[in-house]
Amino acid sequence: MHMKLTESLQHLKKFTYTLNSLSEEEWTNFSTIWQTGEAKRKSILTSKGETEKTLYFITEGVQRAYYLTADDKEATIVFTYPFSFSGVADSFLTQTPSLYFFETLTQSSFLKTSHSKVMELLDRYPNLERFISRATAFALKGALERQVELQTFSAEQKFTTLLTRSPQVLRLIPHKYLASYLGIDAATFSKLLSTVRV
């Protein structure tokens, strides 16, 4: 079940090179800062108020970041799946306390590395900095698109969009998290599930 380091690194390499090719030296140095890790379902990896020190590259499972309101309601902000970076991105990049909790929603495997190791490499290799900058730019693009969806889409459009993008989540995680992510109530979600064909 647990993916081996070499296999995980192959996925990371593919992900990295899609955004920005690295020299052999750059990749060799970048690949040595990672180690494998795993977490069971519902493990909180980062709590609100902590500063994110870890960058994750997800190889298995579903995770989420959520905001906890003053009256203890959870709002799911983002899901992550293989193969992509994960963690509380803004806290990691700014090194300021996280406003969010980051947790696993299923048994998860990943590669992880630390902020200091990443920064050290970015200082040495401008090309790696370009890679991180591109990854951040695409994350920003995704976040703005999601903002548009939240403000302009009907419940049905949101539902269809999510399930076209990530159909597998329906059978992997409790639907309350999906409803929360879409900003619709559980009853509406259930109605859409039984009526909308994706």
Added chain:
Amino acid sequence: MTSYNRDTLIENLLDQTEIVLKKAIEWQLIPHSTFALRPSSESWSANECLQHLNSYGRFYLPAIESVLSRSEKRESSTQFSPGWLGNYFTKLMMPGTDGKPSTKINSPKDHAPKTIIESRLVISEFIDQQEKLLALLNTAKKFDLNAVKVGISIAPIIKLKLGDVFRFMIAHQVRHILQAERALAKTGMVQEKLKVISLTTLD
């Protein structure tokens, strides 16, 4: 009487709960008309099986949470010795090798489903309870499973060791999840059979 390594027991209980939770997550996709269908007029639907388990969860999960909040953390005791009553209840609940109940028991009336409740609500409550149970099992790693005691639902004056309450509760869930699987199979739903981890032997 044999005793368990506490960490091994908790890992087994966590694994079994994870397996049950995964099953419930898949059941979210089954329409209410199927999920609430009785295989015969005498036997429960999958919906009723989960309602029955939910009624136990409503009693035991807050009971365990409250007793843990009042108990002292003790990481030193690494062994758990089941009590005779805990063993008796757990054995009573564990299925036979064929996956069918080894004993016929009439469920207490207080815990029998009385009304039809929408399946999505029943499944969603059950999922919430399983997530709570996982969290309590993780918390329990820091406590003595022998010393912490919880009163049982049918007679609160009778107290079981925390380790036995978890074993009984999870074995009870397995019993009725298997029953729900059989009810669903009668409706023609083909699905993977629940993996059962023994909670009565030392492995």
